[in-house]
Amino acid sequence: MGMALVGGLLLIGITALTCISIIGRALLPLDLGIGPIQGIYDITEMGMAAAVFAFLPWCQLQRKHATVDLFAPLYPAIMNRSINLLVDVAMCVVASVGAWRMYLGMLDKMRYNETTLILQAPVWIGYLAGVLGLGAFALVAAFCVLRSVRDLRRKQSAGGLA
Template sequence: MYSILSSFAQALARWMAYAGGAVLLIVVGLTCISIAGRALLPFNLGVGPIKGIYDITEIGMAAAVFAFLPWCQVQRGHAAVDLFEPVFPPLLNRLLDLLFDGAMFAVALVVTYRMYLGMADKMRYGETTQIAQIPVWYGYAASLVGAAAFVLVAAFCVIRAARALVRGKADGAHV
């Protein structure tokens, strides 16, 4: 059962990171097209800048950041102060891993819940972006996908750390 959960968490995190990378590439491409369009406008070449590129960039960046969180979590890539890790006994390090993974799971749950509430609020009031008039909840919804994946991966990381604590070895907790 653990190997199935591990494979699922790894695959989910990897594919969310790929999706975040694809979103970033699209945003970069659109930004380049918009800049080129703006630069060529005085010469009557091109279509001009893309209307609402700032709105598109803002939504895309938020979605990408949330898409990268599951990969960062499963790879233990979040900022950590492990100055004392070499001098702590392995049991204490595994206990701290469990504690920190549990805290990150709690943070992921709160952030995802609050993101959902924010999205519902933006939907209810019909708020749109200033320039392109894109419904703001689209950005929340795109980010919510990554946040939900973050919760699932963080839950797996708690299981992984608990298993390492019980088994008495790192068990892939430190990559």
């Protein structure tokens, strides 16, 4: 939950900076020495990515990803628990591959010293936020797989197919 809170704070900060930049841009013709924030696009881009990746672990833990439950009420409980396990395994694979590829991308950005256009900030910093978020997402997804296996076993041993 801590990462999700950090993601929320990031969004609030980005929103505040964007508002300040817009106000500065609007006041620019008045020649008050106030203008838009330089590099606001770079800041917004990296901040939004970091926020989204920070939300993924909490979303997975709470099972709040988008689902289609149209037929779930028609299936027996054992089938729904099996589907939950299958989805959790798939999310674990996706999160693990995503973290691995993001890590390789970060190494690539570091190797070539790539920077953002306006601020000239190292691009790998944004990738680091992605690696941390996706790494936590992969760990939480692995926990969710274990949780689904436990739920499936507990229900099977407790009463058959109920």
